[in-house]
Amino acid sequence: MADAVVHLIDDDEAVRQALGFLLMASGYAVRVYESAAVFIEGLAEAQPGCVVTDVRMPEVDGIKLLRLMKAKRSRLPVIVMTGHADVPLAVEAMKAGAVDFLEKPFDDESLLAAIRLALDRQARDARIEDEFATIRARLEHLSPREREVLDGLVAGLPNKSIAYDLKISPRTVEVHRANVMTKMGAASLSDLVRMAFVVRSGSPS
Incomplete structure (x- = not known):
């Protein structure tokens, strides 16, 4: 997806800066958010792509984020980042719809590989949605x-x-x-x- 955006959500500024730099250096368009609440506020206008989010955050954590996205019918694939102690929470996030989780500390390539897979899924889902709409229109x-x-x-x-x-x-x-x-x-x-x-x-x- 040439116009895909990686939506990076983390309440830790140092993490946002480090991962944002990595992703931009790897050729991705990136938007950073200091909280899931801020991201949700602009979800309706969010560009296609994927979400990379910390699973443990104040107010709206990764689980609640996934549930809110589902309620708003968002099809953006979500990758959650987790500390070792938060693995059970990450598994819960997977059950709630996340496509992958990365246990910290992870290497750069692991993150980039997960993003590539998520964007491939987003592109596939978009093609399926387009086909579905086309078939329905023809049936009418x-x-x-x-x-x-x-x-x-x-x-x-x-x-x-x-x-x-x-x-x-x-x-x-x-x-x-x-x-x-x-x-x-x-x-x-x-x-x-x-x-x-x-x-x-x-x-x-």
Whole structure:
């Protein structure tokens, strides 16, 4: 992600400066926050990327941060940093949705590798979201009859069975089927069925 930003959250100024310098020297755009509360205030406008946060902070700790992000439907992947005594807390953070945790002290490459993986995940999730939205938009352009034919195809019914159920001719089913394929941008029947299942699952993932 060329425009990805690493959102760095830590209440320790020395840590913010050291990690901020490392990340910028490694070619990343970085935004630093002195607390999770400050980050949450601007979450709606936060640029795509990932979050690197300390797990133990005053007021809003890493666990509460993850829960607040989830409540606000944020899809930014989160990496938590933890001291040795805070490993159980980091595990709890993973259960709350963090993608990784790093136990201090960690080397530079461990952090950079975790960020690369998090940004790859963010890019993948964005592609999936885009595909999901595209499929839904295409489905909305189908006529009621075309939706009925699609339902039959997804159920695995042959054209003749669909025609019988809908009380139309097999030739008419073929016409609707061709229209559905075109409107959905499906390259094959299996592609069409996959699209239908993606939307009916209620989740792009």
